[in-house]
Amino acid sequence: MAKLATGGFEVLSLTRSWHGMTAGAGSATMSAGRRGYGPLMPGTFALPAPYAYRCPIRHCEGTCDCSCLEAGFELFDAASVGAPAAVVAEPVLSAGGVVVPPPGYFLRLAELCDERGMMLVLDECQTGLGRLGALYGFELYDVVPDFLVLSKTLGGGVPISAVVTSPELEQRCVERGFAHVTSHVSDPLPAAAADAVLGVVVGEDLAAAARERGDQLLAGLRELADRHEAVGDVRGLGLLCGVELVEDRDTRAPADALGRAVTDECLRCGLSVNLVRGSSAGFTNCLRMAPPLTIGAEEVGLALEILDDALTTQSPKPAAAGT
Numbered sequence: 001m002a003k004l005a006t007g008g009f010e011v012l013s014l015t016r017s018w019h020g021m022t023a024g025a026g027s028a029t030m031s032a033g034r035r036g037y038g039p040l041m042p043g044t045f046a047l048p049a050p051y052a053y054r055c056p057i058r059h060c061e062g063t064c065d066c067s068c069l070e071a072g073f074e075l076f077d078a079a080s081v082g083a084p085a086a087v088v089a090e091p092v093l094s095a096g097g098v099v100v101p102p103p104g105y106f107l108r109l110a111e112l113c114d115e116r117g118m119m120l121v122l123d124e125c126q127t128g129l130g131r132l133g134a135l136y137g138f139e140l141y142d143v144v145p146d147f148l149v150l151s152k153t154l155g156g157g158v159p160i161s162a163v164v165t166s167p168e169l170e171q172r173c174v175e176r177g178f179a180h181v182t183s184h185v186s187d188p189l190p191a192a193a194a195d196a197v198l199g200v201v202v203g204e205d206l207a208a209a210a211r212e213r214g215d216q217l218l219a220g221l222r223e224l225a226d227r228h229e230a231v232g233d234v235r236g237l238g239l240l241c242g243v244e245l246v247e248d249r250d251t252r253a254p255a256d257a258l259g260r261a262v263t264d265e266c267l268r269c270g271l272s273v274n275l276v277r278g279s280s281a282g283f284t285n286c287l288r289m290a291p292p293l294t295i296g297a298e299e300v301g302l303a304l305e306i307l308d309d310a311l312t313t314q315s316p317k318p319a320a321a322g323t
Contacts, residue, residue, distance in 0.1 A: 089120075
């Protein structure tokens with residue numbers, strides 16, 4: 001729709017992003033799955049992710065100032081053939097290691113899109129419907145996208161997705177011959193499931209619950225960082241949190257083996273923690289946590305205890321003096 005509305009075909013997405021594995025979405029996915037499938041969609045460009053802990057342009061030291069965004073668009077302008085269409089982005093880069101953009105990032109991104117006549121597409125398949133402590137992640141950044149994409153949570157386990165846009169953009173696409181047909185358009189069963197999910201998320205204010213429990217989880221993870229040298233960085237919004245494990249806090253060398261060991265030990269003790277695997281950077285050292293929005297305070301506390309024990313038992317022991 002963005003290509004049809006603009007007449008362009010060039011699409012930018014962030015490094016460390018995950019948007020899917022079909023041809024179009026896979027071309028915009030930069031975190032994994034890009035090897036071995038042959039040519040991707042033409043006109044695909046990468047923007048450096050605002051990953052302050054490991055700044056892609058070696059500029060920031062823990063606090064992103066959006067220099068990567070400006071540099072990325074300068075590169076795009078140099079390579080563009082004059083057919084810009086859209087930027088696709090996640091409010092928080094989940095599969096890329098729970099990378100949280102800084103305040104002002106998306107406002108500036110929207111400005112850069114407007115300057116080039118590009119559409120801003122926000123992929124909220126993982127972050128939408130309460131996950132970040134607001135009904136939609138874009139609300140936290142004071143920006144409204146041209147297109148909002150939803151799935152996953154929307155169906156509560158039933159496969160359904162949605163594209164949300166303005167009446168004006170929809171009309172422009174219709175006038176230009178827009179066609180989107182599948183065998184399951186407007187199926188009543190998944191539509192009913194989505195309607196029920198929306199009723200629960202809004203009726204029970206699960207965004208507020210995610211915000212409260214997320215604050216508890218992040219505070220607990222930061223306490224763990226104070227006690228465990230292997231914790232290099234803690235980041236997140238709402239109930240989407242990441243813990244990056246390192247071999248040394250000064251060099252920030254990724255502790256890949258420790259990441260695998262801690263994940264296995266947590267699972268053995270009854271806690272399922274996702275380890276970000278298969279990234280284009282090759283790192284397997286970031287623990288990703290996205291518990292149910294209905295999780296309770298006691299369950300968060302138990303998870304923190306298990307993770308604390310796993311870090312204690314699995315972290316390398318310092319060498320004895322004289323050895």
